[in-house]
Amino acid sequence: MAVKKDYKDQKLAEKLRDxxxxxxxxxPEFIKDVEKIGQTAAHMCYQCGTCTGSCPSAPRSSYRxxxxxxxxxxxxxxxxxxxxxxxxxxxxxxxxxxxxxxLAPTDAIMAMRNLAFKRxxxxxxxxxxxxxxxxxxxxxxxxxxNRAARKKxxxxxxPETTHKYxxxxxxxxxxxxxxxxxxNADRILAEGE
Amino acid sequence: xxxxxxQYAFFLGCIAPNRYPGIEAAAIQTSKNVGIDLLPxxxxxxxxxxxxxxxxxxxxxxxxxxxxxxxxxQMKMDIALVCNGCYKSIWEVNHKLKHNDELRDGVNEVLxxxxxxxxxxxxxxxxxxxxxxxxxxxxxxxxxxxxxxxxGAKVAVHYGCHLMKPGKERHFGDTENPMWMEELVAAxxxxxxxxxxxxxxxxxxxxxRGYDLTxxxxxxxxxxxxxxxxxxxxxTEVCPFCQLQYDRGQVEIKDKFGIEWGLPVLHYNELLGLAxxxxxxxxxxxxxxxxxxxxxxxxx
Numbered sequence: 001m002a003v004k005k006d007y008k009d010q011k012l013a014e015k016l017r018d019x020x021x022x023x024x025x026x027x028p029e030f031i032k033d034v035e036k037i038g039q040t041a042a043h044m045c046y047q048c049g050t051c052t053g054s055c056p057s058a059p060r061s062s063y064r065x066x067x068x069x070x071x072x073x074x075x076x077x078x079x080x081x082x083x084x085x086x087x088x089x090x091x092x093x094x095x096x097x098x099x100x101x102x103l104a105p106t107d108a109i110m111a112m113r114n115l116a117f118k119r120x121x122x123x124x125x126x127x128x129x130x131x132x133x134x135x136x137x138x139x140x141x142x143x144x145x146n147r148a149a150r151k152k153x154x155x156x157x158x159p160e161t162t163h164k165y166x167x168x169x170x171x172x173x174x175x176x177x178x179x180x181x182x183x184n185a186d187r188i189l190a191e192g193e
Numbered sequence: 194x195x196x197x198x199x200q201y202a203f204f205l206g207c208i209a210p211n212r213y214p215g216i217e218a219a220a221i222q223t224s225k226n227v228g229i230d231l232l233p234x235x236x237x238x239x240x241x242x243x244x245x246x247x248x249x250x251x252x253x254x255x256x257x258x259x260x261x262x263x264x265x266x267q268m269k270m271d272i273a274l275v276c277n278g279c280y281k282s283i284w285e286v287n288h289k290l291k292h293n294d295e296l297r298d299g300v301n302e303v304l305x306x307x308x309x310x311x312x313x314x315x316x317x318x319x320x321x322x323x324x325x326x327x328x329x330x331x332x333x334x335x336x337x338x339x340x341x342x343x344x345g346a347k348v349a350v351h352y353g354c355h356l357m358k359p360g361k362e363r364h365f366g367d368t369e370n371p372m373w374m375e376e377l378v379a380a381x382x383x384x385x386x387x388x389x390x391x392x393x394x395x396x397x398x399x400x401x402r403g404y405d406l407t408x409x410x411x412x413x414x415x416x417x418x419x420x421x422x423x424x425x426x427x428x429t430e431v432c433p434f435c436q437l438q439y440d441r442g443q444v445e446i447k448d449k450f451g452i453e454w455g456l457p458v459l460h461y462n463e464l465l466g467l468a469x470x471x472x473x474x475x476x477x478x479x480x481x482x483x484x485x486x487x488x489x490x491x492x493x
Contacts, residue, residue, distance in 0.1 A: 056393055056412045060411050061408060088404070091244055091354070092358065092394035093354055093359045104359060117248075122248075123403070125403030130246070133239050140211050140239075142211045146211055149214055150214045153475065155218055160237070163210075168235075168236035176257075179253045181250055
């Protein structure tokens with residue numbers, strides 16, 4: 001009769017039998033959140049590495065998108081969301097186009113970034129863009145040199161956007177405020193001062 | 194406005210009108226020359242930037258992009274635009290909301306607060322795809338509009354990421370080695386050149402330009418090496434954000450890495466403008482960080 005392979009330490013044996021979640025701080029809900037926000041079946045990833053091999057950020061940094069996919073599946077939320085490499089994805093979608101499992105690793109990364117933001121983990125430049133859009137409707141707003149150039153071209157100094165029609169700004173601010181985005185951006189930036 | 198022209202609501206975005214206004218002027222003029230009228234989309238905002246906004250809260254990205262689409266719905270007009278980043282936001286959110294009831298209901302709940310409703314009644318197009326589409330313009334009509342062929346110039350194409358990728362959601366076919374933009378370049382009399390890793394990202398997207406400029410520039414620099422190898426006289430693209438990264442990026446690369454490339458970077462609408470006879474002044478080419486003069490000498 002074959003001997004069942006097991007560990008003497010019963011607790012350890014139990015942990016290792018559950019092959020998905022054997023690290024004490026892993027969160028099995030993490031992959032579900034990533035899949036819901038990213039709208040991709042990330043748990044189907046079989047770690048072939050096509051994503052990392054297609055990634056323009058991989059050759060010049062320690063960012064490995066395959067690793068993030070694995071961490072999502074293993075529920076290593078803390079590790080994934082606090083890793084500064086999370087913000088090195090240029091969202092070029094090469095990995096998504098080449099994934100043999102038809103997944104969207106790019107959108108899984110976007111989902112992890114959304115989850116990081118919920119915990120106030122976010123680089124400053126993202127928050128500054130929110131402030132700019134809240135103020136003017138534009139992430140890259142007009143300036144005097146550009147106004148002069150526009151005039152020379154025969155264009156109006158202000159483009160036909162919120163710049164020329166600031167009466168549209170309250171509506172935009174209402175949308176941003178609905179999600180408390182400006183409030184959170186201001187707070188996180190102030191705390192980082 | 195001519196009677197039989199196609200009409201679109203022109204979504205401007207940020208970088209074209211606010212950094213390279215020549216692209217805006219060229220888009221309006223060159224499109225008119227091939228039978229497209231671009232009408233102002235009053236009160237549009239940032240698309241909003243898919244990298245910056247999408248990364249922190251996709252729900253805000255959906256709602257704000259939807260607001261821009263609704264402005265066009267109110268005009269009963271399809272949207273045309275000149276930027277891949279804008280295309281990602283406006284095309285993709287329009288597409289998603291049309292096909293996902295739950296998402297649309299969520300967005301409409303927020304839009305209700307500002308008396309708007311997303312109905313899903315318009316489509317979104319990049320001008321480049323309209324130029325290529327024979328049902329709207331087509332390569333032949335582009336070629337017929339040329340007054341000053343760009344003969345003798347080797348022009349490389351940067352497709353960018355967010356127009357064609359992810360391919361399974363889009364409708365452009367092959368995303369590994371597409372050639373349709375080369376056809377549009379050849380129509381202007383220039384010689385389109387192939388180079389290594391043509392589909393690689395410019396490096397700026399996803400908020401990386403703001404997060405880690407050196408990292409972003411290193412990606413850009415790799416592309417510039419590959420372009421140098423085939424002797425390109427200019428790089429053309431259909432994304433003002435890529436343009437910013439390649440154009441101002443070359444100044445930053447010189448600063449940070451001590452490498453000087455001097456490769457002129459032109460949006461396809463600027464290139465089309467030159468070929469249709471617009472002057473460099475009418476295109477505000479002096480606003481480019483990299484001197485366009487060597488390229489102009491080649492073609493004028």
